Amino acid sequence: MLSVQKEADEINIQKGMGHLKKIPIRTCIGCNETKPKKELIRVVKSPEGEVSIDFTGRANGRGAYICNNVSCLEKAVKTKRLSKAFSMQIDMQIYEELRKTIEEQSSEE
Numbered sequence: 856m857l858s859v860q861k862e863a864d865e866i867n868i869q870k871g872m873g874h875l876k877k878i879p880i881r882t883c884i885g886c887n888e889t890k891p892k893k894e895l896i897r898v899v900k901s902p903e904g905e906v907s908i909d910f911t912g913r914a915n916g917r918g919a920y921i922c923n924n925v926s927c928l929e930k931a932v933k934t935k936r937l938s939k940a941f942s943m944q945i946d947m948q949i950y951e952e953l954r955k956t957i958e959e960q961s962s963e964e
């Protein structure tokens with residue numbers, strides 16, 4: 856079942872080769888590198904002003920993106936990029952949650 860799904864994904868990617876604009880690219884707030892959106896973790900500021908990690912990638916609000924990488928998170932903390940992206944103070948709790956998410960995701964690989 857899983858391998859069938861994987862084949863389908865690969866076919867979709869090949870079909871999309873002529874349409875590179877279809878792959879959403881975002882900039883990591885840690886290393887400033889551009890990467891496919893699906894490789895990054897999205898942090899979202901809701902219209903109500905609440906900051907959270909957007910696991911679906913579709914939450915309403917202004918998004919910022921970061922690599923699935925603790926060193927990028929540390930850079931983002933040091934440079935306060937998240938605060939700048941959202942024009943607000945970011946709770947340490949958000950950074951802790953991000954760190955946990957990154958650590959969990961990298962241990963799954």
Ligand SMILES: [Zn+2]
Nearest residue numbers: 883886922927
């Ligand atoms: Zn990065």
